[in-house]
Amino acid sequence: MGSFWVYLTLGVIVSLMALGGVAVNNALEAIKLNPQDGDKPLLIHMHVTLKIIINDESLTIPKEIGIDPKLYKTHELDKYVPKKLGVYPLHTHDSSGVIHVESAVIRTFTLGQFFDVWGETFNENCIMNKCNDQLNKVRMYVDGSESFEFGDHVFKDHEIITIEYGSPRDQQQA
Ligand SMILES: [Zn+2]
Numbered sequence: 627m628g629s630f631w632v633y634l635t636l637g638v639i640v641s642l643m644a645l646g647g648v649a650v651n652n653a654l655e656a657i658k659l660n661p662q663d664g665d666k667p668l669l670i671h672m673h674v675t676l677k678i679i680i681n682d683e684s685l686t687i688p689k690e691i692g693i694d695p696k697l698y699k700t701h702e703l704d705k706y707v708p709k710k711l712g713v714y715p716l717h718t719h720d721s722s723g724v725i726h727v728e729s730a731v732i733r734t735f736t737l738g739q740f741f742d743v744w745g746e747t748f749n750e751n752c753i754m755n756k757c758n759d760q761l762n763k764v765r766m767y768v769d770g771s772e773s774f775e776f777g778d779h780v781f782k783d784h785e786i787i788t789i790e791y792g793s794p795r796d797q798q799q800a
Contacts, residue, residue, distance in 0.1 A: 666708050666730040667730065668707075668708075668728050668729065668730055669729060669730060669731065669732050670715075670727060670728060670729040670731075670732060670733075670735075671726070671727070671728050672726075672727040672728075672781060672782070672783040672784075673724050673725070673726060673727070673783065674724070674725045674781050674782070674783070674784070674785055674786075674787060675722075675723050675724055675725070675786045675787065676723045676724075676725055676737075676740075676787050677723055677786065677787070677788045677789070678753060678754075678788075678789045678790075678791075679788065679789070679790045679791070679792070680753070680754075680756055680790075680791045680792070681762070681791065681792045682792060685754075686721050687718060687721060687722075687723045688718065688721060688744075689718055689719060689720045689721045690717070690718060690719065691714075691716075691717055691718045691740070691743060691744045692713055692714030692715075692716055692717030692718065692740075692743045692744075693712070693713050693714070693717050693718075693719075697743075697744060697745065698714060698743060699742065699743055699744065699745035700714075700742045700743050701714075702739075702742070703715050703716070703735070703739060703743075706730060706731050706733070707728055707729060707730060708730055711728075713726075713728070714743045715727065715728055715729045715735060716735055716739055716740040716743055716781075717743070725740055725781070727781050727783075734780045734781075735780070735781050736777060736778055736779060736780055736781065737775075737776070737777055737778075737779040737781065737787065738776070738777025738778060738779075739777075740781075741777060748776065748777055748789065749764075749776050749777055750764060750774070750776050751764060752764060753789050753791045756791045761793050762791055762792050762793055763791070763792075763793075763794070764789065764790070764791050765789075765790045765791075766779070766787070766788070766789050766790075767787070767788040767790070768786070768787055768788075769785050769786055770786075770788075
């Protein structure tokens, strides 16, 4: 094949790649997420504080959610962290309530996804095994302001999320 045809073919390939930018990006993401490739830098590393208050009592958030196999209930998002770290992108190290959000890919992560890996329930009706009844309600606050996003809430660095369950009389501190 003459060099004209080689260049023409290359030109067509490059044009198709430019047109198919999304496909190219997906291919690049697939390369980044190759499990062999364990030293990709973390592009997201955020810390969020979670507080859960049930009838005026602080609940201790366990350490090693998303690390300890007993507190690692889904593997749906495993691919977003280098395999050698052996953690879920949403995890705790200690019982301080600090959630670490770590990812080799820029994307959003939600509070609901944290509860998924923990294996606990959280939505507008229930926090863990405590559900709305005539007296008690689940409420959620982000940096002190009431939020109605519940599990859909997208994590932002340094925010403080408070989930409360109790009677309206109990729920004044946030
Ligand atoms: Zn961290």
